Amino acid sequence: MGCFSIKCGLLAGSVFGAVIAILGGILIPVGDMIIERTVKKEAVIEPGTTAYDNWASSEIAVYRQFWLFDVKNPQQVVQEGAFPEVQEKGPYTYKTRYLPKANVTFNPNNTASFVLPMGAIFEPSMSVGPEEDTVTTLNLAVAGAYSLLPPASHILLDMVINSTNSSLFQHRTVKELLWGYNDPILKDTIGLFSPYNGTSDGPYNIFTGKDDISKVSIIDRWRGETKLSFWNDTYCDMINGTDGSSFAPFVDKNVPLYFFSSDICRSVSASYEATMNLKGIEVYRYSLLPSTLASPVDNPDNKCFCRNYETTKNCTLAGALDISSCSDGRPVFISLPHFLQGSEYLREVVLGLHPDEEHHKTFLDVEPITGFTLNFAKRIQANMMYGPAKDITVLNKVKDYTLLPLAWLNETATLDDKTADMFKRELISRIDMLEIVQQVLLIAGVIIFFVCLIAFFCVRRKSKTNLG
Structure with a gap:
């Protein structure tokens, strides 16, 4: 009866390991989708996004x-x-x-206009x-x-x-x-x-990427012309x-x-x-x-x-x-x-x-x-x-x-160092953490699955020998 319980436990362990490995495998495309969706959202040039903060800033x-x-x-x-x-x-x-961008205007056709003051x-x-x-x-x-x-x-x-x-x-x-x-x-x-x-370059008219992220920052017009x-x-x-x-x-x-x-x-x-x-x-x-x-x-x-x-x-x-x-x-x-x-x-x-x-x-x-x-x-x-x-x-x-x-x-x-640390903290570290979780789940699941499966067959073989 004890061997039966051990075999059940090992089988359950194998199933658990397989589930963890599958979860780790599933997290890879799911995680990539989450990253892609987040990056695309933050890459749009509109107030409240990371791209806008970098685009509008004159701190660098x-x-x-x-x-x-x-x-x-x-x-x-x-x-x-x-x-x-x-x-x-x-x-x-x-x-x-x-000097920060001047005359910034967001247009209905998902473009933004501005001029670059020069000094x-x-x-x-x-x-x-x-x-x-x-x-x-x-x-x-x-x-x-x-x-x-x-x-x-x-x-x-x-x-x-x-x-x-x-x-x-x-x-x-x-x-x-x-x-x-x-x-x-x-x-x-x-x-x-x-x-x-005291002069300026432009005006520029660029795509914000709101309707098509592949067009973000592309110049639509310079000095009013395409x-x-x-x-x-x-x-x-x-x-x-x-x-x-x-x-x-x-x-x-x-x-x-x-x-x-x-x-x-x-x-x-x-x-x-x-x-x-x-x-x-x-x-x-x-x-x-x-x-x-x-x-x-x-x-x-x-x-x-x-x-x-x-x-x-x-x-x-x-x-x-x-x-x-x-x-x-x-x-x-x-x-x-x-x-x-x-x-x-x-x-x-x-x-x-x-x-x-x-x-x-x-x-x-x-x-x-x-x-x-x-x-x-x-x-x-x-x-x-x-x-x-x-x-x-x-x-x-x-x-x-x-x-x-x-x-x-x-x-x-x-x-600068401050921006680099922020960039690593807000983006790189999160992506790295997600990849680590994916790999840990996948590797741990595979190990648990095979260890439990091998142990199950060993226990099963031993119990047959004892019965014989």
Whole structure:
């Protein structure tokens, strides 16, 4: 009778183990469904969600570090036609994007409208020197007028240059070159990023994801339009993806991420590079491919970004984007710092450049479950073109078109320790706990089932032996 009770107990134990294992197995899809539903709910951009709190907040510090290129041989360039030799000087750091989004409006079609106020506050403790440090740099007015005026006007331009004691190069402070100075030729304020303080980017119109979470943060309109008007081409004028600050949840590393940047007047894509650990949080690192700024010879899709056949050697140069059509006519070219991923020619005619993949590439670190960008580095370089001109004294010794780097910036932001701890506590730890419970139930159930089942057969065999 005792053996019978033991066998019943072991059978019951086996059944119990099987039930626990099944429960653990059931919890896997059920738990995944709970996680997915919760994340999708919190990823919608509307008041009360985690996504909205991150989207609306201006607490995460965004910095722009600037490195300026100091021309070491200006006299030799003008008088002998020598290649310019530059030396990087920086960083000079400014806190930007410290102002919250303005004019936020939620629309009936599940979109939200807003503008991004822009401002820059100098951070001396994060800089190599004061804003009053000087650099020898290209004369923006001379290079700009040369690029914009037809050759028939060059004699008149030469007279203006001489009458104002100007030259191809000038000495300017960091503050003047970045944010503006009164130019003697144009009689106006000019600078690489002038005007900036007190201006805004946008307005933007983005999808909130309320009706379709896959569209969350995707730009619907920029400045009231669904496409750009800079490139006169359907493909190049597309506004694709988000602004890069977040993407749809449950990111697939095999699918590129698309985002639009008003700084370069176009949309780009980034591809998965590696899985990284950011303050205990697993993130996917995405970076721009070399094809982004490749010449049309290597990437035919870029043909519509080529604006000038003469200065780009029949569109065979890679690594520089002419954005004059979206910068009020200023002949500015955008590239990666030190012409990273650009044609060798660009570095042959400008001495002192040393591209480095680690320090000069643009990347995004995206948390794959939520789609939030938790760390990023946007690195771009501003350049201007000058070339030969027989009727302009300061250019008549120049032998070929030269794209001269003026400055490059590294715009960065990363989550702080407090936000990282909150992120791990509210999301990662809960997901980990659920997975642990699932695994414990499944493993424990299987062990109990097999131990009880084996013990049952052992007891049964022993009882038969005793009866025999």
